[in-house]
Every structure is written in structure tokens, then in C-alpha cells.
Amino acid sequence: MAGTVGTGESAGGKRGRYGDNSEINVTPFVDVMLVLLIIFMVSAPLATISIPLDLPPPDPNQQIVDPVEPIFVSLQDTGVINVGTQSTGELEATFATLSDAIRQKTGGDKERKIFIRADQKVIYADVMRLMDAIDHEGYKNKALVAEDVVD
Numbered sequence: 001m002a003g004t005v006g007t008g009e010s011a012g013g014k015r016g017r018y019g020d021n022s023e024i025n026v027t028p029f030v031d032v033m034l035v036l037l038i039i040f041m042v043s044a045p046l047a048t049i050s051i052p053l054d055l056p057p058p059d060p061n062q063q064i065v066d067p068v069e070p071i072f073v074s075l076q077d078t079g080v081i082n083v084g085t086q087s088t089g090e091l092e093a094t095f096a097t098l099s100d101a102i103r104q105k106t107g108g109d110k111e112r113k114i115f116i117r118a119d120q121k122v123i124y125a126d127v128m129r130l131m132d133a134i135d136h137e138g139y140k141n142k143a144l145v146a147e148d149v150v151d
Contacts, residue, residue: 068109068112068113069085069086069087070085070112070113070114070115071083071084071085071102071105071106071112071113071114071115072084072085072086072090072114072115072117072145073098073102073114073115073116073117073130073134074090074117074118074119075116075117075118075119075122075126075127075130076119076122077119077120077121077122079094079095079126080092080093080094081093081094081095081098081101081130083098083101083102083105084105085105088105091104091105095129095130095133098130098133098134098137099133099137102114102134102137102139103137106139110138110139110140111141112139112141113141113142113143114134114139114141114142114143115142115143115144115145116130116131116134116142116143116144116145117144117145117146117147118130
């Protein structure tokens with residue numbers, strides 16, 4: 001029995017046959033990556049939303065101070081509502097007397113900023129009821145207040 005090793009010939013006599021190649025052909029991979037790169041380069045400017053703002057230049061000496069102090073409306077889990085400011089103090093109210101308390105603290109100014117805060121144990125429905133009552137009185141400039149918990 002005779003045989004050759006490494007000449008490319010096999011038992012069937014096929015000359016010039018290549019051996020097994022375990023390398024990955026990266027050409028299709030590079031082609032796909034280039035196509036994706038072009039697609040993202042074209043679509044990225046279209047995906048940005050541009051909102052034109054005319055902002056004033058920064059002035060380090062100027063401090064932004066709200067000239068009108070906001071009203072805080074605090075809802076406790078017992079159902080008690082406190083309405084007031086930090087400088088003038090708070091009034092205790094219920095849902096029945098809320099409109100009078102807010103009117104007294106705001107002086108009837110419907111444009112006053114009202115911050116709403118609620119106790120952690122207050123259910124969501126009561127917070128929504130409070131917001132709806134404030135909105136029903138005509139106060140549209142309101143915001144919810146959340147506090148960071150420090151560990």
C-alpha cells in the first residue's frame with residue numbers, strides 16, 4: 001500500500017483539492033456593518049427633536065428668585081389638609097373648607113403657584129381628589145412635590 005502525504009492527492013485521485021479551512025469569512029460581516037453605519041448616519045439627524053429656545057445669556061451675579069412665594073397644600077394620611085406658605089404659616093382645612101383656605105392664602109390670585117405634597121401613606125385616589133379640587137377652583141399652576149430619601 002502506497003500513499004502520499006501533503007501532496008493534495010487523495011485516494012480518489014483528485015488533484016489540487018484544498019484542505020478544510022476553519023477561518024471565518026468576514027467580508028459579509030463588514031458589508032452588513034457598513035450598510036448599518038450608513039443607515040444610522042442618515043437617520044440620526046432625523047431622529048433628533050429640535051425645540052427653538054431663546055435663552056438669556058448666563059449672568060453669574062444674578063440670582064433667580066421667584067417674586068411670589070408658592071402656596072403649599074399638604075395632605076396627611078389622617079385626611080387633614082394644611083394650606084400655607086413657609087413665611088406666613090399654614091391653615092388647617094378639610095376637603096369641605098379647602099377652597100376658602102386656598103382663597104385666603106392666595107388672596108384670590110388664580111395664577112399663584114401651588115405645590116401639592118402628600119404623606120406617603122395617603123392613597124392615590126385622595127391625592128387625585130385634592131388635585132381635582134384645586135383645579136376645580138381655577139388654580140391651573142400647580143405641581144407635585146417629592147422629597148429625596150436620604151439613607
